[in-house]
Amino acid sequence: MGDGDRTGGGTGPVDDAELLARLRAAPVLAGPLPEFDPGQAPGTPGPLFAQWLDRALADGVPEPGVVTLSTAGADGTPSARVLMLRGIDTSDCAFDFASDSRSPKGLDLAVNPVAALTWYWPAHGRQIRLAGPVSVxxxxxxxxxxxxxxxxxxxxxxxxxVSAPLRDAGEYERAMRVAREQVAAEPERVPATHALYRLRAREAEFWQGNPVPFHLRLRYERDGDGWTRNLLWP
Structure with a gap:
């Protein structure tokens, strides 16, 4: 096997065992990681999210607004994809994302309006998980x-x-030319199928990688008009 194959730059097959060995040897939580004291965390999750996001932006963490959205359809089959965060309401721990309502995620949310959002920032060893009902x-x-x-x-x-079969790149390029002309002719036009969704977190978990002495997990859950907060086993 040549070097191109081992690095994924060639066209030959990659050996599974070798690939796994290289994966296990790759550095994880190499640091330096920021400190996190759960005892000093805010009583509600929104302000803590703001603090972590502010630190990520200040430290130049790549693409901190990129988040994984997980949904499930009527049959319960889960589906996940990465998209951009479109709005924040830290006072209510609510977060906005957008999609075409006819997309797979839009169809999932039409029949099962509950979802999860997950951020992972490797440079900080931090993960944030939110789940709750979704509204339009x-x-x-x-x-x-x-x-x-x-x-x-x-x-x-x-x-x-969205997500329909595409014959070739030329088909898309032709459609884009027409769409660009529409944008130029009608700059205020908004597609009827464009939807902005809001996930209002019912639960939130903040994970701080910390190999010594252990990883930290702080979980919040809505309790009426307030929140309960608990430290979890790693």
Whole structure:
């Protein structure tokens, strides 16, 4: 096996055992990692999320607004994908994301409006997990979200056909040309299928990697109008 195969740069097969050995040898939680004292954490999760996000932005953690959204359809089959965070309400621990309502995630949420959001920032060894009910934001918020995007992003949304089979790149390029013309001709146009969703966290967990003495897990759960907070075994 040549070097190109071992690094994934070649076209030959990669040996599973070798790949796993290299994976296990890769550094994990190499640090330095930020300190986290659960005893000093805020009483509600929203402000703690803001603190962690602020630190990630200040330290130049790559793409801290990228989050994994997990949904499930009527049959319970889970599905996950990575997208961009579109809004934050730390006072209520609520978070916005957007999609075409006809997309797989939009169809999941139409029949099962509950989801989970997961952030992982390797440079800080930090993971944040949120789960709760999802609602659709109003037309003004949805419009503001869409029109705040770049022209290219708006054209891509106007193309539609999310997750439909694509014959070739040329088909998409032709559709994008038409969509770009639409954006130029109607700059205020918002697709009827564009949806802005809000997940209101029912539970939130903050995980801080800390090999010595142990990883820290702080869990919040809504309790009426307030929150309960517990440290979990790693």
């Amino acid at each position: 934001r109003g037309p003004e918020d949805t419009r503001r979200d869409f029109l705040g995007r770049s022209e290219t992003a708006r054209a891509a949304a106007l193309v539609g056909r």
